[in-house]
Amino acid sequence: MQAFPAALKIREHCFCLCIVPRTCVDRTTVGSKPKRLIAIPAPEQTVPRSQQREYSTGAIRKSKPNGADLVVGKHADKAFCPERRMVQRCKRAPLGNFLPKRSCRLLNDLQFHPKGVLARNSERSIINDSVLLSMKTKSSREVCLSWKLNKKYYTMQHMADYTEKKIVAHSLHTYLFRTGSWIYSQIINAQKFHPIVLATRKQNLDVFPWHDAYFLSDLFPLRRFFEREYAKRTDFYYPFFYRILRRRKAALLHSHFGNRGYFDLKLKEKLGIPQVTMFYGHDASMMARNPLWQRRYHELFKRCELILAEGNHMRNVLIGLGAQPEKVLVYHLGIDLESIRFIPRKPRIGEPVKILVASTFRDKKGITYCIEAFANVAQKYKNIHLSIIGDAGNSAREAAYKKEVLAAISNRHVSDKVTLLGFLDYPAFIQEAQRHDIFLSHSIVGADGETEGGAPVTLIEMSAYGMPVLSTLHCDIPEVILDGTSGFLVPEKDVAALTERLEFLITHPELWEQMGRAGRKHIEAEYDAKKQALRLETIYERLI
Known part of the structure; x- marks a missing residue:
C-alpha cells in the first residue's frame, strides 16, 4: 500500500505526527477565503480508524504556541498549496514510514513566533527531503513555504500569502x-x-x-x-x-x-x-x-x-x-497593548522610588536636564534612584553628548544613585520598566535644531504601563501626555520647574495609580496598535 505524506498537526502546545494512507488534499473554502490545508483519505481506499490515529515522536515534539497544519515529507504523491495551487511531486513510500531524522532536524530549524510569524535560524539547510509547509496564523493569514533541491542545498523559497489580499x-x-x-x-x-x-x-x-x-x-x-x-x-x-x-x-x-x-x-x-x-x-x-x-x-x-x-x-x-x-x-x-500590561504604581516599603529615563544619547533628549533635576531632589530625599536605559550610537555627536551626560553625573556627585543600563533589546526594556515608578523624559529642541517631530514612543509605552510621566511642552507630546491628568509637562530646559514637578510626584505617591489609569485609558483610545492598524488600512483603501 502506498502512503501520502505524513501530516503534522500542530495544536496549542503539542507537535504530533499522523500517518494516513495515500490521499488527496482538500482545499475547503468559506466564501472566497482559503482555509487550512487538510489531508483526507482518497475516496477509493478504505482506511481503518486505528491506522489514522495520531502518533507522538520525541524527535519532533516541540512546544509550539500557535495552531497550524503541516504537510511534510518526500512521501507525497501530490500536494496543493491553497494560495497558488502549487504542486509538489515527490516519491512514494510504503505505509507506516515515519519522517526521517533529517526532516526532524529541519523542523527544529523552524520557529513559530508567538504572534504566528514564521522565522528560521538559517537560510539554508543540507537535507534530503522536500518539504511543503502550510501554516495558518492567528490573524487568518496563510503562510506557505517550500524547500526545494538546489544542487546539494535546499533553499527556502517564500510563497507567502498569495491570497486575495x-x-x-x-x-x-x-x-x-x-x-x-x-x-x-x-x-x-x-x-x-x-x-x-x-x-x-x-x-x-x-x-x-x-x-x-x-x-x-x-x-x-x-x-x-x-x-x-x-x-x-x-x-x-x-x-x-x-x-x-x-x-x-x-x-x-x-x-x-x-x-x-x-x-x-x-x-x-x-x-x-x-x-x-x-x-x-x-x-x-x-x-x-x-x-x-x-x-x-x-x-x-x-x-x-x-x-x-x-x-x-x-x-x-x-x-x-x-x-x-x-x-x-x-x-x-x-503600540502592542497585549504585551504591555497595566501595573498600578504604589510605593514599596523599604525600597527607593525608582525613576526611569530611556532614550538614545542625543541633545534633543535632554538627559542632562533630567540628571540636574534628579540631583536637586536627591539632596533632600535619599530614597530615590535613577536608571538610564540607552547609550550613544556610532555618530560623533552622540559620543560627544554621552561625555556631557557622564560629566553631569560626576559633577553633581550622584554616581551612587544613577545606574547606566546601556542599550537593551525591546523585551528587556519592557521588563526593566516594570520595576520603576516614574518616567522622566525632557525632550527639547537640540542645539543642532533636531526635535522629536512628534512624540517619543517610549512616552506612549510607559503611560500604557501605568507610570506617571514627567515631560515637556515639546512638539506633539501634549497629545500623548495629558498635563495634570496622566502626568506633568514643563517648559523646555526649565530645570527649576522640572525639579518642582519631580519632587511633587515623589512626595505624592497616592497620585501614581490615578495618573497611571488615566494614561492607560488615553493610550487604549488613541494609540492601540490594532485600532491604529485598522485606521491605517482605511487610509490605504482610499488610495487604491
Whole structure:
C-alpha cells in the first residue's frame, strides 16, 4: 500500500505526527477565503480508524504556541498549496514510514513566533527531503513555504500569502533598528492587506521577525555593488526592489521616513502605484534644515499621494515645508497593548522610588536636564534612584553628548544613585520598566535644531504601563501626555520647574495609580496598535 505524506498537526502546545494512507488534499473554502490545508483519505481506499490515529515522536515534539497544519515529507504523491495551487511531486513510500531524522532536524530549524510569524535560524539547510509547509496564523493569514533541491542545498523559497489580499510594501533603509517597535506594529497587525518588507539592510530579526521580507544586503556582493551603482545614477532606483514589487503585484508603497519616501518616488512611478510617506521626527526637523532636502521634499510633496504625520504639530511643520494641507493626515503610532500590561504604581516599603529615563544619547533628549533635576531632589530625599536605559550610537555627536551626560553625573556627585543600563533589546526594556515608578523624559529642541517631530514612543509605552510621566511642552507630546491628568509637562530646559514637578510626584505617591489609569485609558483610545492598524488600512483603501 502506498502512503501520502505524513501530516503534522500542530495544536496549542503539542507537535504530533499522523500517518494516513495515500490521499488527496482538500482545499475547503468559506466564501472566497482559503482555509487550512487538510489531508483526507482518497475516496477509493478504505482506511481503518486505528491506522489514522495520531502518533507522538520525541524527535519532533516541540512546544509550539500557535495552531497550524503541516504537510511534510518526500512521501507525497501530490500536494496543493491553497494560495497558488502549487504542486509538489515527490516519491512514494510504503505505509507506516515515519519522517526521517533529517526532516526532524529541519523542523527544529523552524520557529513559530508567538504572534504566528514564521522565522528560521538559517537560510539554508543540507537535507534530503522536500518539504511543503502550510501554516495558518492567528490573524487568518496563510503562510506557505517550500524547500526545494538546489544542487546539494535546499533553499527556502517564500510563497507567502498569495491570497486575495492586496499587498502593501513597507520600504525603509534598515529593518529594523532596536527602537522601531512602532513600525513593526504596523506590519504585524495588518488584517485587510498583506505587508511585505523592502529594506537595504537587516538587523534585530530575532526581536522583530517577519516572514515576507527582502533585503538588498542578502544579494551576492557583486550584484549588490551593481544595484547600488545603478541606483546612484538613477536617483536611487533599485531594479531589485522593482522586480520584487512587479512580481508580487504590490498595490501600494508605504515609505517610512521622509528621505526614504523621496528615494522611492521613481520606484512607485515606474510601477504605477500610489505611495504613502510617513515622517517621524529627524526627517521633519534636522534634515529639513538642509537646502538640498528642502528641494527634495518639495518634489516628494508634489508627487506623493499622501503624507502622514504623528500629530498636529508635525502636520503644521510639514505644511510649512511646502506640503499641501489636504495631503497631510495625522496618524498616531500604535503600540502592542497585549504585551504591555497595566501595573498600578504604589510605593514599596523599604525600597527607593525608582525613576526611569530611556532614550538614545542625543541633545534633543535632554538627559542632562533630567540628571540636574534628579540631583536637586536627591539632596533632600535619599530614597530615590535613577536608571538610564540607552547609550550613544556610532555618530560623533552622540559620543560627544554621552561625555556631557557622564560629566553631569560626576559633577553633581550622584554616581551612587544613577545606574547606566546601556542599550537593551525591546523585551528587556519592557521588563526593566516594570520595576520603576516614574518616567522622566525632557525632550527639547537640540542645539543642532533636531526635535522629536512628534512624540517619543517610549512616552506612549510607559503611560500604557501605568507610570506617571514627567515631560515637556515639546512638539506633539501634549497629545500623548495629558498635563495634570496622566502626568506633568514643563517648559523646555526649565530645570527649576522640572525639579518642582519631580519632587511633587515623589512626595505624592497616592497620585501614581490615578495618573497611571488615566494614561492607560488615553493610550487604549488613541494609540492601540490594532485600532491604529485598522485606521491605517482605511487610509490605504482610499488610495487604491
